[in-house]
Amino acid sequence: MLIGKRLNDRYKLLKMIGGGGMANVYLAHDDILGRDVAVKILRLDYSNNEEFIKRFHREAQSVTTLSHPNIVNMYDVGEEDGIYYLVMEYVPGQTLKQYIIERGMLPIGEALDIMEQLTSAMAHAHHFEIVHRDIKPHNILIRADGVIKVTDFGIATATSATTITHTNSVLGSVHYLSPEQARGGIANKQSDIYSLGIVMFELLTGRQPFSGESAVAIALKHLQSEIPSPRRWNEHIPQSVENIILKATAKDPFHRYQSANAMKRDIETALYPERINEQPFYIPEDMEATKAIPIIQQEQLFENVTDETIVLKGSKVDEQTRKEETDLNKKKKRSNKWLKILITTFLLLAIGITLALTVIPGFFIPKDVKVPDVSGMKYTTAVNTLVEKGFEVTEPNIVYTDDVEVGGVLKTDPAAGRVVKENSKITIYQSGGKKKNKMSDLTGKDFESIRSELEEKYKQVTINYIENDRPKGEIVEQIPTPDQMVVEAEQDLKIWVSKGPYQIRPGDFSGWTENSVNGYLNERKLTPDIKREYSDTVDKGLVISQSPKPGTPLKEGDKVTIVISEGPKPKVTKTVKVDNISIPYESSIIGEKKPQTIEIYKEDMQQKMDRPIETRTISESATISLEFVIQEGTKGHYKIVRDGVTIIDKEVPYPTQ
Numbered sequence: 001m002l003i004g005k006r007l008n009d010r011y012k013l014l015k016m017i018g019g020g021g022m023a024n025v026y027l028a029h030d031d032i033l034g035r036d037v038a039v040k041i042l043r044l045d046y047s048n049n050e051e052f053i054k055r056f057h058r059e060a061q062s063v064t065t066l067s068h069p070n071i072v073n074m075y076d077v078g079e080e081d082g083i084y085y086l087v088m089e090y091v092p093g094q095t096l097k098q099y100i101i102e103r104g105m106l107p108i109g110e111a112l113d114i115m116e117q118l119t120s121a122m123a124h125a126h127h128f129e130i131v132h133r134d135i136k137p138h139n140i141l142i143r144a145d146g147v148i149k150v151t152d153f154g155i156a157t158a159t160s161a162t163t164i165t166h167t168n169s170v171l172g173s174v175h176y177l178s179p180e181q182a183r184g185g186i187a188n189k190q191s192d193i194y195s196l197g198i199v200m201f202e203l204l205t206g207r208q209p210f211s212g213e214s215a216v217a218i219a220l221k222h223l224q225s226e227i228p229s230p231r232r233w234n235e236h237i238p239q240s241v242e243n244i245i246l247k248a249t250a251k252d253p254f255h256r257y258q259s260a261n262a263m264k265r266d267i268e269t270a271l272y273p274e275r276i277n278e279q280p281f282y283i284p285e286d287m288e289a290t291k292a293i294p295i296i297q298q299e300q301l302f303e304n305v306t307d308e309t310i311v312l313k314g315s316k317v318d319e320q321t322r323k324e325e326t327d328l329n330k331k332k333k334r335s336n337k338w339l340k341i342l343i344t345t346f347l348l349l350a351i352g353i354t355l356a357l358t359v360i361p362g363f364f365i366p367k368d369v370k371v372p373d374v375s376g377m378k379y380t381t382a383v384n385t386l387v388e389k390g391f392e393v394t395e396p397n398i399v400y401t402d403d404v405e406v407g408g409v410l411k412t413d414p415a416a417g418r419v420v421k422e423n424s425k426i427t428i429y430q431s432g433g434k435k436k437n438k439m440s441d442l443t444g445k446d447f448e449s450i451r452s453e454l455e456e457k458y459k460q461v462t463i464n465y466i467e468n469d470r471p472k473g474e475i476v477e478q479i480p481t482p483d484q485m486v487v488e489a490e491q492d493l494k495i496w497v498s499k500g501p502y503q504i505r506p507g508d509f510s511g512w513t514e515n516s517v518n519g520y521l522n523e524r525k526l527t528p529d530i531k532r533e534y535s536d537t538v539d540k541g542l543v544i545s546q547s548p549k550p551g552t553p554l555k556e557g558d559k560v561t562i563v564i565s566e567g568p569k570p571k572v573t574k575t576v577k578v579d580n581i582s583i584p585y586e587s588s589i590i591g592e593k594k595p596q597t598i599e600i601y602k603e604d605m606q607q608k609m610d611r612p613i614e615t616r617t618i619s620e621s622a623t624i625s626l627e628f629v630i631q632e633g634t635k636g637h638y639k640i641v642r643d644g645v646t647i648i649d650k651e652v653p654y655p656t657q
Contacts, residue, residue: 002026002041002083003015003016003026006031007028007039007078007080007083007085008076008078008080009031010030010031010032011028011029011030011031011037011039011076011085011087012028012029012031013026013027013028013039014026014027014028014029015027017038018095023040023041023042023043024040024041024043025038025039025040025041026038026039026040026041027039027090028087030075030087032520032523032524033504033524034505034506034507035090036090037075037087037088037089037090038072038087038088038089038090038091039085039086039087039088040085040086040088041083041084041085042083042084042085044082047082047083047084053084057077060074060077060086061077063130063153064077065128065130066124066125066128066130066153067468067469068120068121068124068125068477069147069464069466069476069477069496070117070118070120070121070124070147070148070149070150071121071124071125071149071150071151071153072088072089072091072141072149072150072151073088073089074086074087074088074089074153075087075088075089088151089149091141091143091149091151092143092144093141093142093143093144094141094142095137095138095139095140095141095142096114096137096138096140096141096142096148096199097136097137097138097140099137099142100137100202100203100206103206104206105203105204105205105206105233105234106203106204106206108204108236108237108238108241108271109271110146111200111203111204112241112267112270112271113146114142114146114148114203115196115199115200115203115267116264116267116268116479117147117148118135118140118148118150118196118199119196119260119261119263119264119267120260120264120479121148121150122135122150122192122193122196122260123259123260123261123264125150125153126189126192126259126260130153131187131188131189131191131192132150132152132153132192132195133181133187133191133192134152134173134176134195135150135176135192135195135196135199136173136175136176136195136198136199137199137202139151139152140199147464174215174218174219174222175198175208175210175211175218176195176198176199176208177195177218177219177222178190178191178194178195178222178253179194179222179223179251180253182219182220182222182223183223188253189259189260190253190256190257190258191253192260193248193256193257193259193260193263194248194249194250194253194256196248196260196263197227197244197245197246197247197248197249197256198249200244200245200248201227201230201245201249204230204234204237204241204245205230205233205234206233207233209227209228209230209249210222210225223251226251227245227246227249229242230242230245238270238271238275238276238277239276239277239278239279239280240266240269240270240271240272240275240276240277240278241270241271242280242281243266243278243280243281244263244266244267244270246280246281247263247266247281248263250283252283255283261481264481265484268480268484272406272433273405273406273407273433274406274407274432274433367390367421367422368419368420368421368422369389369390369391369419369420369421369422369424370417370418370419371386371389371391371412371414371415371416371417371418371419371420371426372385372386372389372416373416373417374386374409374412374416374428375409375410375411375412375416376404376408376409377408377409378407378408378409379396379407379408379409379428379430382409382412382428383428386412386426386428389422390422390423391422391423391424391425391426392423392424392425392426393425393426393427393428394425394426394427394428395427396427396428396429396430397427397428397429397430398430398431398432399429399430399431399432400431400432400433400434400435400436401431401432401433401434401435402434402435403431404431405431405433406431406432406433406434407430407431407433408430408431409428409429409430409431410429410430410431411429412426412427412428412429413426413427413429414426433487434487434489434490435487436485436486436487437485437486437488438482438483438484438485439478439480439481439482439483439484439485439486440482441478441482441483442454442475442478442482442495443475443476443477443478443482444470444474444475445474445475446473446474446475447463447473447474447475447495447497448473454493454495457488457489458488458489458491458492458493459489459490459491459492459493460492460493461492461493461494461495462492462493462494462495463495463497464494464495464496464497465496465497465498465499466496466497466498466499467498467499467500467501467503468496468498468499468500468501469498469501470498470500471498471500472498472499472500473497473498474497474498475495475496475497475498476496476497476498477495477496478493478494478495478496479493479494479495480493500555501555503553503554503555504524504526504553504554504555504556505550505551505552505553505554506520506521506524506526506546506550506551506552506554506560507550507551508546508550509543509546509550509562510543510544510545510546511542511543512542512543513541513542513543514530514541514543514562514564517543517562518530521560524556525556525557526554526556526557526558526559526560527557527558527559527560528559528560528562529559529560529561529562530562530564531561531562531563531564532563532564532565532566533563533564533565533566534565534566534567534568534569535565535566535567535568536568536569538565539565539567540565540566540567541564541565542564542565543562543563543564543565544563544564544565545562545563546560546561546562546563547560547561548560571631571632571633571634572631572632573605573629573630573631573632574629574630574632574654574655575627575628575629575630576627576628576630576636576652576654576655577625577626577627577628578625578626578627578628578638578652579625580623580625581623581624581625581626581638581640581648582621582622582623583598583618583621583622583623583624583640583642583647583648584621584647585618585619585620585621585622586642593619593620594619595617595618595619596617596618596619596642596643597615597616597617597642597643597644598615598616598617598618598622598640598641598642599612599614599615599640599641599642600612600613600614600615600616600624600626600638600639600640600641601613601638601639601640601641602626602628602636602637602638602639603636603637603638604628604629604630604636604637604652605629605630605631605634606629609637609639612641626638628652630652630653630654630655631654632654633654634654635651635652635653635654636651636652636653637650637651637652638650638652
């Protein structure tokens with residue numbers, strides 16, 4: 001049982017808060033830094049696998065390079081008694097899977113906000129060549145304020161190629177498995193993008209796209225079946241949003257988004273008016289496939305023509321007669337031959353000249369056409385109008401303007417009303433909507449110095465303060481990202497501002513010993529300044545107070561003043577001697593000397609008045625002296641009793657000199 005165990009004499013395991021096929025997660029307290037952390041501990045059945053352990057350490061070291069507001073921070077990695085563990089940021093909240101189960105399908109805006117954070121996180125990880133390989137709602141945490149945190153980097157990398165056989169451990173992952181992973185290939189950045197698409201599908205529909213009786217059955221569907229339309233379960237999903245899912249989950253990685261940033265940009269603009277009803281995403285067919293061209297048979301061209309030679313049969317007399325006639329005809333033909341040639345040549349020349357002057361120009365010389373006015377039309381309507389008039393429409397020029405709705409036509413080039421030749425090229429100037437500007441790069445700037453400027457320029461500015469190595473007040477991250485085209489007056493801006501390097505917040509040292517405080521401060525490279533005071537309420541050697549007060553953020557080298565109790569302040573005592581205290585003898589019968597009993601009582605630092613310090617018998621008056629040990633602020637006291645009657649009762653004050 002690990003609950004209550006302290007790892008590395010530092011991380012005390014308080015309770016289990018999660019678990020999976022590879023590891024269990026515990027809430028723990030970091031006794032040194034005084035904060036709650038999450039500790040992920042590898043299951044014991046993996047702790048003896050050397051290859052797994054090496055990959056575990058290698059990946060853990062890689063993840064420590066990541067620093068992003070939507071990725072869980074990793075603080076430490078270690079091993080103790082065969083227990084391999086990672087120490088990470090503790091995120092109060094729940095997993096995205098639990099959130100979906102509670103809420104069902106999410107509103108479009110909320111789902112896109114979550115996906116925007118997710119793609120931002122994965123773009124950051126991919127920039128450092130880190131592939132998650134196991135993106136799923138179970139590995140995404142969501143806080144009460146809607147901020148999401150991606151976790152579980154690293155362990156998925158160490159799983160073997162036989163993972164799919166561990167049905168109980170992997171069933172939660174196979175629903176989000178890319179086709180290349182399902183067929184045993186190597187996961188890459190596009191594999192993460194596929195999984196992001198499946199997560200987006202689940203956010204918008206409340207269900208996963210594929211289900212089956214076994215992990216293998218589901219994996220086969222990822223390989224063979226197209227992702228169903230999410231609009232089947234949620235008809236309110238715009239086409240632009242569905243297109244993001246379809247593109248992210250394409251079977252071939254080549255057809256997916258080539259980067260998480262590209263997917264993020266589409267998510268950011270998905271609800272723009274010009275995109276809401278865009279054409280459905282589809283993957284073009286293979287244009288390289290050779291298509292068979294039907295053969296046109298010669299018989300089809302000459303169906304009604306025969307090439308048979310018709311032979312007329314006759315007698316030998318007829319043949320002789322024909323021979324004589326033929327010889328006569330040959331002589332006549334020779335005389336007419338040249339005349340026919342001249343006539344034919346003349347006719348051909350006449351026909352050619354006539355065609356050149358009348359018919360041919362109609363085929364080869366373009367007509368003059370007036371450019372129609374298409375301003376104010378939708379782009380597609382304008383294109384159809386121009387094409388019908390015989391014009392060729394080129395790629396549009398996008399112009400940002402407040403005067404014409406997005407997608408509308410401002411003008412053409414050549415302008416409306418001009419007369420140009422048929423088949424001329426026409427360029428349409430299309431409205432891109434309100435003027436968009438490139439998003440400035442705010443990172444590295446001091447937030448307070450530009451705060452008022454940002455609040456005036458953007459619709460809403462949301463500020464998140466985070467601990468970071470950047471100087472305090474410097475902007476660390478922003479959404480939208482730099483160079484993105486935005487309408488500033490309508491754009492919400494999110495920025496993350498550095499609170500400065502991680503600061504130490506000492507706890508309350510009340511009741512700690514001096515050695516304990518010194519050890520704590522020295523470990524954190526804080527400078528102890530020990531002072532001592534007397535105290536009637538705090539035992540000697542324990543802390544009375546501290547400055548700065550508990551919880552104040554400090555950095556290395558800062559001084560912490562600690563006041564240690566010296567116990568109650570010792571009071572000064574003085575010895576006071578009272579001389580010539582006269583004890584009178586008084587006889588009840590004149591002339592008779594009957595003995596009288598004298599009892600002397602004294603009270604000081606050494607003596608109480610509960611019993612006499614001396615008892616004597618006198619027959620005449622006597623004189624005595626008494627010494628008192630008196631503490632500053634107190635008094636001495638003495639009393640003389642004669643035969644049971646108090647005759648003297650006085651106080652002795654503490655001397656002022």
